[in-house]
Amino acid sequence: MSVRRLAEDTVQPATFAFSRENAAWAKATIKKYPKGREQSAVIPLLMRAQEQDGWVTKAAIESIADMLGMAYIRVLEVATFYxxxxxxxxxxxxxxxxxxxxxxxxxxxxxLIRICKKKIASEPFTLNEGGTLSWEEVECQGACVNAPMVMIFKDSYxxxxxxxxxxxxxxxxAGKGAEVQPGPQIxxxxxxxxxxxxxxxALPAEKKTAGRARKAPDEEAISVPPANAAKPKTTSQVTNPALKTPATAKKAAAKIAKTEGETTVDKSKPQKKR
Known part of the structure; x- marks a missing residue:
């Protein structure tokens, strides 16, 4: 994992404050969490600060920490992790x-990376001459079917x-980014x-009739007997179709038992105790 540090002090603003609209939003967001769990709002507040200023400043981290009653290092840990x-x-x-x-x-x-190096800067996280453009390489953004892709702020292309x-x-x-339609470019x-x-x-009517062979009026169905290809060949009395199952005649039952090596016992009569 790469080491992420705050920007140099030379580019850090001295103070940070949410705009009136964002301040009201932040206050309402903090109230969504149970009492004692307000610090869970740290991620949405950091994201709103980034949307306001374009990036997360040291002053923003400290200001949000004060709003949530957190130590500066705890908010810094969150900002540098994600x-x-x-x-x-x-x-x-x-x-x-x-x-x-x-x-x-x-x-x-x-x-696409070569285009960014050509049009913006040779290295990632480097501003162009006018400070209007920058780029970076990131991991999967969840549109693999539509590869390749880039994301600019909240929109994917x-x-x-x-x-x-x-x-x-x-x-x-040229300041006309709002005119570019996000999503697939094909x-x-x-x-x-x-x-x-x-x-x-739904298939067209022509294809439906063409794919089905119609039977001629005078054509008769041909009866095909079942095949015996999978039927096992055996001389066992168990599979002999001529015998009834179960055998109802005593002689037939005795014959089957003798063939299979069993002892015939008539269970319909009470057995004598030995």
């Missing part, structure tokens, strides 16, 4: 997270080609098959 929290400044218009797990790699994620990713990055750089709906569904569809 990679969803950005601990350094990221692009103000787009931070591109390229999935680099096996399915995406097999489908061209390396080409899937089924990408290098050319399409270039167009998306240019749109965000002709498919979410994770549906490419080209649309191919099963559980």
């Amino acid at each position: 990679t969803q929290f950005q601990l350094k400044p990221v692009g103000s218009r787009a931070h591109v997270q390229v999935c680099g797990t096996t399915p995406c790699m097999l489908r061209g994620a390396e080409d 899937e089924d990408l080609t290098p050319e399409r990713l270039e167009e998306i990055i240019d749109s965000f750089e 002709d498919r709906i979410y994770s549906a098959p490419i080209g649309g569904p191919t099963t559980l569809q």
